[in-house]
Amino acid sequence: MSEENVKKMIGKVFGDIANAIETGDFSDKVSIGITLMGSEHGIENILKGAELASENSSFEVILIGPEVDTNLKVVKAETEEEQHKEMERLLDEEIIQGAVTMHYNFPIGVSTVGRVITPGMGKEMYIATTTGTSSPHRVEAMVKNGLNGIITAKSMGVESPTIGILNVDGARQVERALKELNSNGYDINFAESMRSDGGAVMRGNDLLTGTPDVMIADSLTGNLLMKIFSSFNTGGSYEALGYGYGPGIGEGYKRNILILSRASGVPVVSNAIKYAAQLAKGNVLDVSQKEYKNAKKAKFEDVLKSLTKEKKKSDDSEQIIQPEKEVVTGSISGIDIMELEDAVQELWKNSIYAESGMGCTGPIVMVSESKLSKAIEILKKAGYATEGSDPC
Structure with a gap:
């Protein structure tokens, strides 16, 4: 020296x-x-x-x-x-x-929470998650990602972080699961989209403005977002903005390890180290243990099981007869795209003619205006819509 x-x-x-x-x-x-x-x-x-x-x-x-x-x-x-x-x-x-x-491999059940600076308002936002896999099941993973994001934000001093769900496949199922967890006693502070129709399911605009403190996504999408946010002004080869891909969070995980990309530049390296120090001072491992414990008290495991169990399919011998066609000008949002056709079939079984479609906010089920309220109740009862589902 x-x-x-x-x-x-x-x-x-x-x-x-x-x-x-x-x-x-x-x-x-x-x-x-x-x-x-x-x-x-x-x-x-x-x-x-x-x-x-x-x-x-x-x-x-x-x-x-x-x-x-x-x-x-x-x-x-x-x-x-x-x-x-x-x-x-x-x-x-x-x-x-x-x-x-x-280039560090986490066990299944652990995923990382990135931290970016959004270009619209210069606001910091956590992306949950960006590497690793919380679960092999996509929707279950995203629900766990939400909890991991809450843990990270609280460790950083955000007492009641607002939570948004990126509008990707499975988003509506994630929303239903988190709302159920919230109603069971685990407090979740849902964000409202900046767009006029609001809601906790976030649009691309919300990404740019940093509407929620924590944006929930699947890890692959989150990883892509991290790369875009950190290197959009450098051509992609050098990550110049943000704090990196964040800490690996998961139930029972006991190491505060944060991830960088091999393309991360000097500013991101420096910020990632500071991020790690802040998490250590915020006792991230203790916060993780506490939050998972509280979530379990709110029947977290039952909520997750309801996501991974196979839905009972109609017997092949049971023929669902399409009701007589009618004009469908009423529309119902809040249906996950992976369940859209099943939702239509559910209404047919209840003698309501319905069609699937795509509205400005995502998938919709279209029915007659006169049968709109009844259709919403049927879909809520069958688990395809949430209490917050409203006509478009």
């Missing part, structure tokens, strides 16, 4: 002491590790991000990887596999309270 770096380190130590005296915060300092190898932009890119994050910070940054010329502490590792093993060891031994890395 050069004489200049030694002086910088000594200066930083005295600066930390002075800061503690000034603020009165003498609590143990949080340490965050970051792995050096794996970036498409080279080790220097990660190193610069780490050094930037450590400037005037209230936490320590520890590098994991090959020896480099820096005033930061380095835990040696020669390969990507070895640096991940060292990272896990440091976390498990509580030498570090969080870590940032690339």
Whole structure:
């Protein structure tokens, strides 16, 4: 280590002491590790991000990887596999309270909550989730993603985060499940779309303006959104904005590990480290345990089981006869696209002629104006619509 770096380190130590005296915060300092190898932009890119994050910070940054010329502490590792093993060891031994890395595999049931800066209003928004898989079942995964997003936002100091559901396949089923969980006693603060028709199912406009604190999506869509938000102004090869793909959250998961892309640039590397430190100070692991416990009290597992059980199909011998056609000018929104035709069949079984269609807000079921109220009640009873479903 050069004489200049030694002086910088000594200066930083005295600066930390002075800061503690000034603020009165003498609590143990949080340490965050970051792995050096794996970036498409080279080790220097990660190193610069780490050094930037450590400037005037209230936490320590520890590098994991090959020896480099820096005033930061380095835990040696020669390969990507070895640096991940060292990272896990440091976390498990509580030498570090969080870590940032690339190309790390989480177990099924754990997924990451990204943090972006939306271009419309410059507002921060959490995207739940962006990597990993909460469940092999798409809708169940998105419901769990919602809980993971709430956990992350609360750990960051957002006491009652607003929740929105991106309008993708399964969104309406997710909405029904979360509303059921809410009615069972687990408090969920649903956001309202900025568009005039409102509702908790979010449009593309809501993505750009950051309408909800937490935007629920499937991980693949969330991953795509992270890449777009972070590199839309650089051509895609260099992620320059945001805080990275976030912490892996899941029931019983006990490591505060955040993910970067191999394309993440210096600003995102720096922000991801700060994100990890904030989560560590917010006791993200304790918050996760508490929120999952509270959700279970509200019959979370029963709600999830209702999503994954197979719906009873009509017996092949049971023929559903199409009612006589009539003019269908009344429309019902809030039906998930994956259940649209089943909803139409349900109304036929109840002697109401219906057709499927696509409205400005998504899938709709169209019926006669005179039978609209009755059709809504039938679909609610059959589980295809929520209490909040209204005519378009």
